Amino acid sequence: MRKYIDLSRDITHDMPVHPYDDRVRLYQDKFLDKDKYVNYRLEIGMHSGTHIDTPMHLTDRETYINEIPIERFVGRGVLLDVRNEDPIKFKNEYADIVDDNAIVLLFTSHSDKYGTKEYYTEQPVIDNTLAEFFVRKNIKMLGMDLPSPDNYPFEIHKILFDNNILIIENLTNLSELMDVKDFEVLAPPLRIRAEAAMARVIAVIDI
Amino acid sequence: MRKYIDLSRDITHDMPVHPYDDRVRLYQDKFLDKDKYVNYRLEIGMHSGTHIDTPMHLTDRETYINEIPIERFVGRGVLLDVRNEDPIKFKNEYADIVDDNAIVLLFTSHSDKYGTKEYYTEQPVIDNTLAEFFVRKNIKMLGMDLPSPDNYPFEIHKILFDNNILIIENLTNLSELMDVKDFEVLAPPLRIRAEAAMARVIAVIDI
Numbered sequence: 001m002r003k004y005i006d007l008s009r010d011i012t013h014d015m016p017v018h019p020y021d022d023r024v025r026l027y028q029d030k031f032l033d034k035d036k037y038v039n040y041r042l043e044i045g046m047h048s049g050t051h052i053d054t055p056m057h058l059t060d061r062e063t064y065i066n067e068i069p070i071e072r073f074v075g076r077g078v079l080l081d082v083r084n085e086d087p088i089k090f091k092n093e094y095a096d097i098v099d100d101n102a103i104v105l106l107f108t109s110h111s112d113k114y115g116t117k118e119y120y121t122e123q124p125v126i127d128n129t130l131a132e133f134f135v136r137k138n139i140k141m142l143g144m145d146l147p148s149p150d151n152y153p154f155e156i157h158k159i160l161f162d163n164n165i166l167i168i169e170n171l172t173n174l175s176e177l178m179d180v181k182d183f184e185v186l187a188p189p190l191r192i193r194a195e196a197a198m199a200r201v202i203a204v205i206d207i
Numbered sequence: 208m209r210k211y212i213d214l215s216r217d218i219t220h221d222m223p224v225h226p227y228d229d230r231v232r233l234y235q236d237k238f239l240d241k242d243k244y245v246n247y248r249l250e251i252g253m254h255s256g257t258h259i260d261t262p263m264h265l266t267d268r269e270t271y272i273n274e275i276p277i278e279r280f281v282g283r284g285v286l287l288d289v290r291n292e293d294p295i296k297f298k299n300e301y302a303d304i305v306d307d308n309a310i311v312l313l314f315t316s317h318s319d320k321y322g323t324k325e326y327y328t329e330q331p332v333i334d335n336t337l338a339e340f341f342v343r344k345n346i347k348m349l350g351m352d353l354p355s356p357d358n359y360p361f362e363i364h365k366i367l368f369d370n371n372i373l374i375i376e377n378l379t380n381l382s383e384l385m386d387v388k389d390f391e392v393l394a395p396p397l398r399i400r401a402e403a404a405m406a407r408v409i410a411v412i413d414i
Contacts, residue, residue, distance in 0.1 A: 004277040011273070011399040022236075022248065026400065029229075029252075036360075037265055040401035041229065043250045045236075050398075058244050066218070070211040070409055153243075186393060188407035191257075192218040193233065194247035200395035200407070202277055 005203040007171045008050040016115055018147055021045045046196040050170045055161035056195035058154055066191040075103045075140050077185040079177045083109045086124035090133045103141045103185040107174040111145035125150045131159040143168030180205055212410040214378045215257040223322055225354055228252045253403040257377045262368035263402035273398040282310045282347050284392040286384045290316045293331035297340045310348045310392040314381040318352035332357045338366040350375030387412055
């Protein structure tokens with residue numbers, strides 16, 4: 001038996017977005033009574049809601065996210081409890097629990113502020129010591145319940161991207177993984193020819 | 208070891224869409240040299256590319272796709288080879304290979320016409336005998352390398368929806384599953400508050 005935990009945010013009209021980004025529009029344009037079917041249409045930037053950033057977001061690399069194979073978006077998950085830390089630094093104990101090709105999820109609990117202005121203005125950031133540790137360990141992806149691992153000029157993004165580590169932003173429900181020993185992360189993004197894409201991110205637990 | 212087969216279409220600017228649907232727009236609105244980062248923006252209807260239809264598309268049920276739990280979008284896959292059939296009818300041999308809660312994929316090879324006008328105008332359709340068989344078997348989802356299981360007035364859609372069977376449209380690469388005995392389908396759609404949503408659909412094979 002398997003249990004699935006959905007780590008993804010809803011995509012809705014005027015959902016919270018980063019102050020740099022344009023609003024999300026989601027509207028019904030076909031109606032059952034008039035058109036005989038229902039259709040919604042979505043206008044969205046790639047960094048809205050739960051999504052994956054690739055190096056092309058901030059560097060001159062031109063690999064679009066639809067060109068990256070599925071294998072890069074699935075793997076063994078590791079949750080690090082980093083609540084109440086800012087900046088979020090490396091700790092020696094991580095050396096034993098993070099290994100090559102892991103998908104590391106940082107549980108900050110900052111996602112509790114989702115929907116308030118503070119979600120974007122008062123977020124904790126990742127320290128260089130931790131980003132460099134992830135590079136040494138050659139992790140596959142770094143996910144977090146934050147809108148970003150850092151602020152302008154985005155040094156942490158760049159350390160990760162220079163080492164081809166993908167970044168998952170705006171996760172939720174990470175508290176549900178607190179006492180889970182082994183889980184897998186499935187995070188396939190939409191196959192969009194872009195620098196990033198919205199993704200449905202799921203943790204899978206064998207029970 | 209696992210092998211992943213991507214059954215999803217690319218989402219690109221002016222990609223093929225159903226004649227009823229508005230065009231897909233995908234454009235870059237932030238640039239590395241001017242803005243210091245890259246961003247694309249997408250304008251898309253829910254039935255573009257590889258996507259999942261729910262009953263709300265054609266009936267007065269109001270369960271949005273973001274309210275449907277993940278478990279409904281993953282399951283054991285069964286491929287039926289229905290090439291060169293139109294209409295696609297029930298055959299007795301299916302009774303032994305399709306079981307409760309399966310995710311059935313119809314391989315018509317019509318996906319070879321993707322990108323031509325004929326993809327939408329000359330597609331094979333599913334016969335009532337086959338749709339009613341899927342209802343009796345209580346399958347979870349029905350996927351296909353077609354833009355739709357039927358044409359207006361969408362009787363096959365309605366038979367499936369009335370029995371809460373979800374529909375995956377515009378699959379590709381189904382030929383790669385021809386000689387595969389056991390596989391799983393992962394088809395989590397984006398968590399959009401809408402009647403349908405684009406999905407990254409993947410077959411997983413234990414090797």
